[in-house]
Amino acid sequence: MNKSNFLKKYGSWAIVTGATDGLGKQFAEQLAEIGFNLVIVARRKNLLDGLSKRLNETYKVECLAIDLDLSANDAVGLLYEKTNHLDIGLIVAAAGFGTSANLIEADIKLEKQLIDLNCRCLMEMSHVYGKKFTAQKRGGMILISSLLGFHGAFGTANYAASKAYVQALGEALYFELKKHKVDVLTVAPGPINTGFAATAGMQFSMALKPENVARESLASLGKKITLLPGFLSKFLYLSLYPLVFRNLKVMVMGMVMKTMIKKTWLNLKK
Numbered sequence: 544m545n546k547s548n549f550l551k552k553y554g555s556w557a558i559v560t561g562a563t564d565g566l567g568k569q570f571a572e573q574l575a576e577i578g579f580n581l582v583i584v585a586r587r588k589n590l591l592d593g594l595s596k597r598l599n600e601t602y603k604v605e606c607l608a609i610d611l612d613l614s615a616n617d618a619v620g621l622l623y624e625k626t627n628h629l630d631i632g633l634i635v636a637a638a639g640f641g642t643s644a645n646l647i648e649a650d651i652k653l654e655k656q657l658i659d660l661n662c663r664c665l666m667e668m669s670h671v672y673g674k675k676f677t678a679q680k681r682g683g684m685i686l687i688s689s690l691l692g693f694h695g696a697f698g699t700a701n702y703a704a705s706k707a708y709v710q711a712l713g714e715a716l717y718f719e720l721k722k723h724k725v726d727v728l729t730v731a732p733g734p735i736n737t738g739f740a741a742t743a744g745m746q747f748s749m750a751l752k753p754e755n756v757a758r759e760s761l762a763s764l765g766k767k768i769t770l771l772p773g774f775l776s777k778f779l780y781l782s783l784y785p786l787v788f789r790n791l792k793v794m795v796m797g798m799v800m801k802t803m804i805k806k807t808w809l810n811l812k813k
């Protein structure tokens with residue numbers, strides 16, 4: 544689909560969460576380049592304001608920066624209130640984070656915040672904007688799961704489980720909303736070179752470029768249910784999934800994660 548068709552199909556405003564870094568920032572950049580006015584959401588107000596100014600100057604689009612902790616209980620309600628007057632046609636839910644620790648050793652407050660952001664916020668956004676898009680018979684949603692969402696991964700159990708939730712949610716919403724002319728794409732990437740690894744206490748020796756993941760995701764919206772972006776995600780998925788029993792996958796992915804998780808964060812021998 545060319546840029547003007549894309550804008551016509553979903554335009555004229557898009558919401559991008561997690562826009563201050565990584566994938567969200569790339570989505571915001573590429574959507575502004577297409578011509579979408581943007582609502583950008585994250586917690587760091589200075590970064591949001593800087594991005595908003597730059598996108599406005601570079602692409603001549605309107606930009607509304609909303610600093611919000613999306614893991615808070617009332618966050619999605621507030622976001623909806625602040626955006627309901629706009630012609631929103633697309634949401635990209637890229638805010639999310641990971642952790643690495645055996646669950647019994649983890650900071651339970653942080654793990655609960657992870658569920659609130661990665662799962663509850665996404666479900667609530669899908670609910671309110673799904674209703675809006677259904678009523679207007681036009682809309683698109685991009686949800687970000689992970690390759691870890693296809694099975695358990697010890698050392699990052701809660702994060703992997705949160706992404707299983709996103710994957711299942713997105714796959715089902717694709718069918719629930721398709722008949723209302725609303726497209727849902729779930730993106731399940733392997734490692735990407737963003738701020739994610741540092742936050743999660745991981746390090747990646749190979750990683751996808753966030754700009755490529757964002758580009759492939761936008762190109763796949765309305766065409767696929769799930770996207771495994773880039774060669775790396777497809778390779779990791781295909782080398783494990785068709786051939787290996789589920790229990791073995793958990794073991795293999797746990798071993799892979801062990802090489803990625805920084806020793807200071809995790810002692811799997813305990």
Ligand SMILES: NC(=O)c1ccc[n+]([C@@H]2O[C@H](COP(=O)([O-])OP(=O)(O)OC[C@H]3O[C@@H](n4cnc5c(N)ncnc54)[C@H](OP(=O)(O)O)[C@@H]3O)[C@@H](O)[C@H]2O)c1
Pocket residue numbers: 560561562563564565566567584585586587590611612613614637638639640641660687688689690731732733734735736737738739740742
């Ligand atoms: N990078 C990877 O290897 C990888 C692989 C598979 C899936 N993913 C998924 O991709 C998504 C994007 O991650 P990323 O790689 O782009 O990570 P990132 O570079 O760390 O960006 C995360 C974004 O989320 C925002 N955020 C974090 N907590 C928030 C909160 N409580 N409220 C509002 N915004 C919040 C951050 O902004 P503020 O700090 O300013 O709030 C930031 O803009 C996540 O769902 C992640 O799980 C990433």
